[in-house]
Amino acid sequence: MTVLTVLLSLAAGAYLIAVLEGWAVHGRLQPARPVISALALLGRESLLARKPDRLFFEVGPVLLLVAGLLAVAVIPLAPGLIVTDLATGALFLNAALAYVLVALIMAGWGPNGAYGMIGGWRFLGQFVAYAMLVVMPITAVALRAESLSTVDIVMSQSALWNIAYQPLGFALFIAAAMGLCWLPPLDLPTAPGDLAGGIEAEYTGVRLAVLRLARMVVILALAGATVTFYLGGWLGPWLPAWAWSGIKILIVAGLMVSTGRLVPRVREARYLELSWKLGIPLALINIFVVGVIALVVEI
Amino acid sequence: MIFELMIALTVGAAMFGTGLYGVLSQTNLVMIIMGVELILAAALVNLVAFWRYLHPEEPAAQMFVLIIMAVMAVEMTVGFGIAIARFRSRGSVEMEEARELKG
Amino acid sequence: MIVPMIFLVFFGGAAVWFGVVVFRTHSMVRSALALLFSQTAVGLMFLVMQAEFLGVLQIMMMATEMSVMAIFMVMFMMDPGGLGAMDMTHQKRLSLWAGGIGLGAALAVIWLADWGPAGTDIPGAAQQTEDLGRELLGRSMLIFQSAGLTILTAMVAATMVAIAPAKEQPK
Numbered sequence: 001m002t003v004l005t006v007l008l009s010l011a012a013g014a015y016l017i018a019v020l021e022g023w024a025v026h027g028r029l030q031p032a033r034p035v036i037s038a039l040a041l042l043g044r045e046s047l048l049a050r051k052p053d054r055l056f057f058e059v060g061p062v063l064l065l066v067a068g069l070l071a072v073a074v075i076p077l078a079p080g081l082i083v084t085d086l087a088t089g090a091l092f093l094n095a096a097l098a099y100v101l102v103a104l105i106m107a108g109w110g111p112n113g114a115y116g117m118i119g120g121w122r123f124l125g126q127f128v129a130y131a132m133l134v135v136m137p138i139t140a141v142a143l144r145a146e147s148l149s150t151v152d153i154v155m156s157q158s159a160l161w162n163i164a165y166q167p168l169g170f171a172l173f174i175a176a177a178m179g180l181c182w183l184p185p186l187d188l189p190t191a192p193g194d195l196a197g198g199i200e201a202e203y204t205g206v207r208l209a210v211l212r213l214a215r216m217v218v219i220l221a222l223a224g225a226t227v228t229f230y231l232g233g234w235l236g237p238w239l240p241a242w243a244w245s246g247i248k249i250l251i252v253a254g255l256m257v258s259t260g261r262l263v264p265r266v267r268e269a270r271y272l273e274l275s276w277k278l279g280i281p282l283a284l285i286n287i288f289v290v291g292v293i294a295l296v297v298e299i
Numbered sequence: 300m301i302f303e304l305m306i307a308l309t310v311g312a313a314m315f316g317t318g319l320y321g322v323l324s325q326t327n328l329v330m331i332i333m334g335v336e337l338i339l340a341a342a343l344v345n346l347v348a349f350w351r352y353l354h355p356e357e358p359a360a361q362m363f364v365l366i367i368m369a370v371m372a373v374e375m376t377v378g379f380g381i382a383i384a385r386f387r388s389r390g391s392v393e394m395e396e397a398r399e400l401k402g
Numbered sequence: 403m404i405v406p407m408i409f410l411v412f413f414g415g416a417a418v419w420f421g422v423v424v425f426r427t428h429s430m431v432r433s434a435l436a437l438l439f440s441q442t443a444v445g446l447m448f449l450v451m452q453a454e455f456l457g458v459l460q461i462m463m464m465a466t467e468m469s470v471m472a473i474f475m476v477m478f479m480m481d482p483g484g485l486g487a488m489d490m491t492h493q494k495r496l497s498l499w500a501g502g503i504g505l506g507a508a509l510a511v512i513w514l515a516d517w518g519p520a521g522t523d524i525p526g527a528a529q530q531t532e533d534l535g536r537e538l539l540g541r542s543m544l545i546f547q548s549a550g551l552t553i554l555t556a557m558v559a560a561t562m563v564a565i566a567p568a569k570e571q572p573k
Contacts, residue, residue, distance in 0.1 A: 053429065087527035088458050095462035102438065102465050105472060109431050124473055131466065148531065301520045303407055307447065308512040310414030314440075316505030317421045324497035325425065326490050329475050333437050336467075337421050340444050343460070344417075351451040355521040358533035362542050364456050365534075368463060369549040373556040375467060379474055380560025387566065392478045395492060 003083055009246065010072060014216040017253050024258035038209055046205030049111040060107030061203070061210040067099035068217030075224035076151050078234045078241035089150035090138050093225055097134070097180060100218055101127045104189055104199055107211065111202030119198025123182065123189040125268050129275040130179035130186075136283035137169035137176075140290040141229045154233030161232040165293070168286040170230045172279055174256070177222040179271070181215065183256055185263040186271065193265070223253035307348035314341035328385070328392040332378040339371050409450045417443035430475035430482040438468035454527040455534060 018034035049057075073083040074092050086092050101123060108120015142148050144165065145156035163170045179186040190198040203211055227233060227248040234241035236248075266274075314337055321334030343364055350360035382392045389396065420440035424433050441464035448457030476482040491497075525533060538546045 053432070055432070056435075086454065086458075088455050088531060091455070091458045091462065095458045095465070098462050098465035101469055102435070105431075105469055106435070121473060121476075124469055127466070127469070147528065149528070301517050303410055303451075304517060304520070305512060306407060306410045306414060307451065309509065310410075310417060310447070312505050312508035312512060313414075313418040314421050314444075315508060316501040317418065317425070319504045320497045320501030321425045322497075323500050324491045324494050326492050327479065329430075329471070329478055330425070330433070330490065333424055333433065333471065336437060336471075337424070337440065340417075340421075340441055344414075344444055344447060347448050347451055347453050347456060351453060351524065352520050353517065355524045358530070358537040359542060361453065361456060361530070361534050362537050362546070364453075365459075365538070366545065366549050368459070369553055372463075372467065373553055375471070376553075376556045376560045379470075380563040382474065382478060383564035386478055 002081060005081060006072065006077065006083055009077065010069075010217060010220060013220045013246075013249065013253070014213065016250060017216055017219060017257060020254045021257045024261055041209040041212075042206060044205045046207055047202075049113055049202050052112045053110045055110075056106040057110030058207075060103050060110055061207055061214055063099060063106060064103035065210060065214035065217060067096050067103060068214055068221050070096035070099075071221035072217065072224065074150050075221065075228055076154055076233055077224075077245045079151075081242060082151065085149060085151050088148045090142055090148045090153065090229075093150070093221075094135060094138065097218070097221070100180065103214075107203070108189070108199045113202045115195050115197065115201040116199050119189040119191070119195050119201070122191075122195075122198070122268060125272065126179055126182070126186065126188050129272045130176040133172050133176035133275055133279045133283060134180060136280070136287060137166075137173040138229060140166055140169045140283075140287045143287065143290050144294055150228050150233075154228055154235065157232040158235060161235075162230040166230075166286055166290050168282060169290070170226075172283055172286065173229065174226060175279070176275075177226060178256060178260055181219045181222055181256075183219070184260040185265045186260070187265065188268055188271075191265065219253055219256065220249065223249045223256060226252050301352050304348055304352040307344055307352075311341040311344040311348070314338070314344065326393050326395050328378065328382050328394060331394065332375060335374055335378075336371060339367055339374070343367055406450050410447060413443045413446045413450060416440075417447065428481075430479045431472050434468055434472035434475050437471065438464055441468065452524050452527075453530070455531045 015034055019029065019031055022033045023029045048054075071093050073096075074086055074089040076082040076085070104123045105120045108116045108118075108123070110116070141153055141162055144162065145153040147153065147156075157165075182189050188198075189195075190200055195201070200208065200211060224245075227245060231248050231252070233248075234245040236244035239247075318334045318337030318341060321337060322331050323334075325331050325334060346360060346364050346367065350357065350364075354360055385397070386392050417440045420436045420443060423436040424440065427433050427436065442461055445457045445460035445464065448454075448460055451457075
């Protein structure tokens with residue numbers, strides 16, 4: 001029952017985000033567009049490259065979808081509305097999202113094409129940049145909640161949301177999250193300008209539909225994670241709990257897919273330099289500050 | 300007889316055997332590192348099995364697992380550091396061509 | 403009692419099978435990812451054995467480590483895609499004997515030893531994580547710190563070894 005509810009809300013969320021992304025890219029709000037393009041993709045022929053690594057080619061998009069769904073499984077939408085409340089939920093989210101990298105490497109290597117392969121390995125470099133910045137802000141969040149369970153993390157924010165408690169961590173986490181779901185300006189693995197679609201270049205038909213859907217799921221999972229860790233999850237006045245988490249997740253995901261397009265694409269080397277020389281010291285400072293506050297003040 | 304422990308240890312033994320075969324038979328440094336990783340993974344299985352079925356009240360057993368994971372990371376870092384240096388100077392990481400390292 | 407055994411056999415079989423695939427496939431990327439799935443199966447075995455934190459940690463860490471492994475394979479191999487079906491092994495007979503003897507000796511010890519009574523009260527997942535944290539920052543702090551320091555030293559040393567030597571300036 002819970003699983004069905006979560007899956008249905010996930011589908012609705014993916015649809016709304018697809019509409020929003022279309023609006024951000026093309027400047028027109030077309031509610032029918034995702035349906036039409038999905039149908040078009042399903043009806044189109046699925047081409048196969050020459051001498052592909054067939055196993056990776058087929059498994060890549062599916063693994064991406066599975067990784068996204070597993071990440072969604074530990075995000076609470078309302079009290080009791082969570083697929084599985086693990087005691088190590090925050091860590092499990094990381095573990096599931098680590099397989100986004102594996103899926104993209106598979107999808108890049110599989111079709112035996114230069115653009116795809118460069119896109120896949122580029123994402124590995126990108127991973128080196130964002131990985132620590134996903135984990136370290138979550139450490140600070142868990143520090144305050146004194147638990148890794150996502151439900152406990154939401155409950156710990158009843159007095160003050162983490163976005164006010166640790167704004168530095170929030171900024172770092174959202175930047176890393178944009179890198180994780182390869183949204184502009186960090187869309188290096190697909191990079192429409194210089195890689196001709198990158199990992200998406202060799203995918204057509206049903207497989208491309210799965211790949212795009214999986215990416216929507218990953219975006220929603222990360223928006224859900226941001227809301228859970230920093231924006232108080234389902235907490236809020238007047239409205240019921242599920243409505244609050246729905247609204248917050250949609251706003252965060254909408255901002256993630258639309259605002260980045262206003263910034264020029266970041267070069268890989270520059271991104272690595274920024275995250276290691278600036279991001280990681282800031283994340284360490286964040287952990288230290290949160291630890292001191294948690295010891296001194298009782299919020 | 301604790302059959303679950305036996306099964307887990309048997310898996311560990313099989314992974315150890317496979318890893319040992321790989322380490323001895325492969326000619327490429329990276330493949331040798333993969334064999335070592337398999338052997339260390341076998342050690343991990345054994346440690347967790349010992350913790351779970353013999354001493355579940357002892358958190359130090361879990362700490363050993365973390366140390367082994369650290370060892371895996373260190374082994375990879377150092378191995379790849381050496382591999383890069385060797386590839387740069389000799390253009391290959393084939394161990395058959397590394398006779399001059401023999402004492 | 404029987405259900406965890408079935409899962410242990412299943413995931414253990416997967417771990418060993420993928421471990422064998424590592425050395426049997428010609429494609430280097432496949433080889434690295436087979437190792438990844440072997441390690442993931444090990445992580446799933448941890449989950450079956452109720453070591454939740456360690457299982458999730460193993461699954462997370464190995465995804466990264468083995469992806470890095472994959473790119474090094476592609477960098478250093480002559481034939482990363484495995485289309486040429488090169489033979490990259492030596493002393494096969496000796497290795498098979500060594501692996502077989504190691505396996506046989508371990509199996510003999512495992513199946514002949516008397517393991518004594520099984521531990522019974524397994525702490526819950528949250529309790530385990532807390533115990534582990536207290537262990538790491540209490541009694542075992544020195545060991546943990548030296549492990550961290552070892553990683554740092556290894557990182558610095560490996561980077562030093564790997565950096566290209568600067569070209570000498572002509573005088």
